[in-house]
Amino acid sequence: xxxxxxRGLCVSYDGTPAVADAALDLDEGRVLAVxxxxxxxxxxxxxxxxxxxxxxxxxxxxxxxLAATPTHRRGFALMFQDGQLFPxxxxxxxxxxxxxxxxTPRAEAGARVAELLDLVGLAxxxxxxxxTLSGGERQRVALARALAASPRLLLLDEPLSALDxxxxxxxxxxxxxxxxxxxxxxxxxxxxxxxxxxVADDLAVMRAGRIVQSGPIAAVWRAPxxxxxxxxxxxxxxLDGPAASxxxxxxxxxxxxxxxxxxxxxxxxxxxxxxxxxxxxxxxPGQLRLVVRTDAGDVDAVASLDRRVGPGDAVDLAVDATRMxxxxxxxxxxxxxxx
Numbered sequence: 610x611x612x613x614x615x616r617g618l619c620v621s622y623d624g625t626p627a628v629a630d631a632a633l634d635l636d637e638g639r640v641l642a643v644x645x646x647x648x649x650x651x652x653x654x655x656x657x658x659x660x661x662x663x664x665x666x667x668x669x670x671x672x673x674x675l676a677a678t679p680t681h682r683r684g685f686a687l688m689f690q691d692g693q694l695f696p697x698x699x700x701x702x703x704x705x706x707x708x709x710x711x712x713t714p715r716a717e718a719g720a721r722v723a724e725l726l727d728l729v730g731l732a733x734x735x736x737x738x739x740x741t742l743s744g745g746e747r748q749r750v751a752l753a754r755a756l757a758a759s760p761r762l763l764l765l766d767e768p769l770s771a772l773d774x775x776x777x778x779x780x781x782x783x784x785x786x787x788x789x790x791x792x793x794x795x796x797x798x799x800x801x802x803x804x805x806x807x808v809a810d811d812l813a814v815m816r817a818g819r820i821v822q823s824g825p826i827a828a829v830w831r832a833p834x835x836x837x838x839x840x841x842x843x844x845x846x847x848l849d850g851p852a853a854s855x856x857x858x859x860x861x862x863x864x865x866x867x868x869x870x871x872x873x874x875x876x877x878x879x880x881x882x883x884x885x886x887x888x889x890x891x892x893x894p895g896q897l898r899l900v901v902r903t904d905a906g907d908v909d910a911v912a913s914l915d916r917r918v919g920p921g922d923a924v925d926l927a928v929d930a931t932r933m934x935x936x937x938x939x940x941x942x943x944x945x946x947x948x
Contacts (some may be wrong), residue, residue: 613668613669613794614634614670616666616669619665627818628657631812631820641793641812644812645841651799652942656766658796660678661687688764690766690768691771696738699757703750704725706754726755728787729783731753734750764797768797777804781803785885806826811823835936843871853908869906874932876926877899877910877927884903884925887920887923898948
């Protein structure tokens with residue numbers, strides 16, 4: 610059942626569009642990630658859904674137009690990237706703050722706070738102050754507080770971006786578990802595609818104020834709308850023309866104008882359908898990363914650490930069709946360099 614429906618949503622600042630004609634649908638109990646680079650308008654979109662930004666278009670909840678409904682009556686909760694905890698309040702009092710605002714009876718509020726701290730893995734932390742917590746623990750407290758009043762919709766604005774990479778990856782998995790356990794319908798904005806894939810069911814890709822593609826994550830990943838979207842989602846390179854035809858043929862896939870390749874789409878093997886010459890080698894803890902010049906152009910490839918290959922060596926490549934995506938048109942940007 611569709612819970613959130615957004616149609617024709619536009620936000621402008623001094624006549625300059627920040628969000629243009631945005632359309633979204635989100636079913637009850639699912640998590641949507643709005644993914645895009647910094648400055649693309651995704652946080653503005655989130656704030657407009659919350660009613661915090663003047664906007665045109667419609668935001669509906671279960672078919673009810675919320676245009677005349679002020680922010681505090683929408684039943685939505687918004688969690689920011691810095692958590693915005695009250696430094697002088699204990700963890701328990703921070704989590705229970707929305708319940709006190711609603712004048713929830715003390716015993717009921719206490720039970721709810723204990724339940725939420727257990728849900729976010731912070732049972733026993735109730736008497737501590739925010740300053741004594743790690744960054745990840747503070748974000749868990751902020752999440753518990755956002756969930757305290759059982760919001761109809763949880764809006765998450767880059768909730769993990771202030772954390773270091775390792776902690777961000779671990780908390781993304783925990784965030785997914787917590788949202789599922791709470792049965793929460795949520796919209797999260799992020800610039801990190803791995804974070805989006807870890808947390809969300811559905812994905813909306815945003816670029817320059819517009820939503821360029823949306824749908825279930827697996828469907829968007831398998832069929833990016835255009836080369837720019839493919840590169841942003843984490844594909845390493847896009848080839849078009851004869852080079853795309855050669856790669857698609859080697860993978861046993863139908864002809865298409867362009868093809869997006871993950872770095873690991875091509876693997877060095879003893880005997881493969883594609884041959885080439887190694888031009889670059891980079892050693893990582895798990896594999897060798899190569900650039901190989903083939904008759905399909907320069908491509909990325911990987912090899913196991915026990916293979917002795919270097920620049921100038923001839924290699925055979927196997928093609929993994931599951932790590933490629935046929936695209937409808939060529940790109941002005943043929944590739945990007947990944948760390």
